[in-house]
Amino acid sequence: MSYTIFVDGQEGTTGLQIHERLSRISGIEVLKIDANKRKDSKARQALINEADIVFLCLPDAASRESVAMASNPQTRIIDASTAFRTDPEWVYGLPELRKEQRSRIQSSARVSVPGCHATGFVLALQPLVAEGILPSDYPATCYSLTGYSGGGKKLIADYQNSGNEQLFAPRNYGLGLNHKHLPEMQFHVGLQHAPLFTPIVGNYYQGDAVAVPLLPRLFNKHISAQEIQELLASYYKNECFIKVMPYDSEAHLDNGFFNLQQCNHTNNLDLFVFGHQDQALLIARFDNLGKGASGAAIQNMNIMLGFDEGAGLE
Numbered sequence: 001m002s003y004t005i006f007v008d009g010q011e012g013t014t015g016l017q018i019h020e021r022l023s024r025i026s027g028i029e030v031l032k033i034d035a036n037k038r039k040d041s042k043a044r045q046a047l048i049n050e051a052d053i054v055f056l057c058l059p060d061a062a063s064r065e066s067v068a069m070a071s072n073p074q075t076r077i078i079d080a081s082t083a084f085r086t087d088p089e090w091v092y093g094l095p096e097l098r099k100e101q102r103s104r105i106q107s108s109a110r111v112s113v114p115g116c117h118a119t120g121f122v123l124a125l126q127p128l129v130a131e132g133i134l135p136s137d138y139p140a141t142c143y144s145l146t147g148y149s150g151g152g153k154k155l156i157a158d159y160q161n162s163g164n165e166q167l168f169a170p171r172n173y174g175l176g177l178n179h180k181h182l183p184e185m186q187f188h189v190g191l192q193h194a195p196l197f198t199p200i201v202g203n204y205y206q207g208d209a210v211a212v213p214l215l216p217r218l219f220n221k222h223i224s225a226q227e228i229q230e231l232l233a234s235y236y237k238n239e240c241f242i243k244v245m246p247y248d249s250e251a252h253l254d255n256g257f258f259n260l261q262q263c264n265h266t267n268n269l270d271l272f273v274f275g276h277q278d279q280a281l282l283i284a285r286f287d288n289l290g291k292g293a294s295g296a297a298i299q300n301m302n303i304m305l306g307f308d309e310g311a312g313l314e
């Protein structure tokens, strides 16, 4: 049986990457929209309702418009935008979140792909809340270093073409402390309060390191950094894309420095725990274009269609 797939937003950063991964998967037929009609609502609507799976790789408003145009009950949607990530009618497309998440994704017609920063934050912290170690009112903080491709075509063009010297150095952003990933970060970890989250964009294309500092003295039960590593390793032991690295800081560093690009061009996410008895720093390393976007979107499609979960992600 062959499934038909349509990518709405096929010329964007995420859309192009999804196409590249789809080209490595058999058993599917990819529907293309005429380049000059890619923003034509009628043409999009026809393809949305012809496809078994529709990927939305669009700004939030356009995503909402596409979802409203889907009237064929057979059409299943995987949305990469922020629009539906805490919507109760949608399933959060993070299969590793907890035991029942894969089967929820498999049977759903509406799946939202997590935001890149949120992916690292949720995978690092959720097990500690689920295991009763981190209280739900924990005052969580997070900072994240990301490549500029995370900002889509416009930010890529700024970095590659503007010649603006200010872009040579890393730049903090989201300093209104209201980043668009906060609702999903709070909701899917199960926190009572949004984390204080400050992302930083650097002058490199791709690669993300989401860092979560923790103070065990504020936990329900004081456990050391090493015990946190053991808990995470046990939680994710059957996951093929999540690797909890051994508790051995020096082995992971190059002359004391962390390499955040090592998962690039993969769908892998490496989780590190640094620290000691009284302080811990969790770092999730992944490709913002891989597990942070199009890799995750394809992983969800594979689960929904009953394909090998790693198809197209080699």
Ligand SMILES: NC(=O)C1=CN([C@@H]2O[C@H](COP(=O)(O)OP(=O)(O)OC[C@H]3O[C@@H](n4cnc5c(N)ncnc54)[C@H](OP(=O)(O)O)[C@@H]3O)[C@@H](O)[C@H]2O)C=CC1
Pocket (backbone or CB within 6 Å): 008, 009, 010, 011, 012, 013, 014, 015, 038, 039, 040, 056, 057, 058, 059, 060, 062, 080, 081, 082, 114, 115, 116, 149, 150, 151, 152, 153, 154, 288, 289, 292, 293
């Ligand atoms: N880049 C990343 O790492 C991640 C991105 N995302 C999310 O995925 C979505 C896409 O992001 P990204 O690929 O980076 O963005 P881009 O800006 O690179 O691409 C968006 C594409 O959507 C097209 N588009 C805009 N409005 C419409 C419309 N009304 N109808 C049809 N097409 C339209 C744009 O057209 P045009 O080419 O003319 O500009 C563009 O090709 C966003 O919601 C983003 O938040 C999610 C995770 C990570």
Ligand SMILES: CC(=O)N[C@@H](CCC(=O)OP(=O)(O)O)C(=O)O
Pocket (backbone or CB within 6 Å): 080, 081, 082, 114, 115, 116, 117, 146, 147, 148, 149, 150, 151, 155, 180, 181, 199, 201, 288, 292, 293
């Ligand atoms: C560098 C940069 O601007 N990155 C984007 C993250 C993109 C992403 O993963 O998230 P969405 O799917 O929610 O767009 C940001 O922080 O807003």
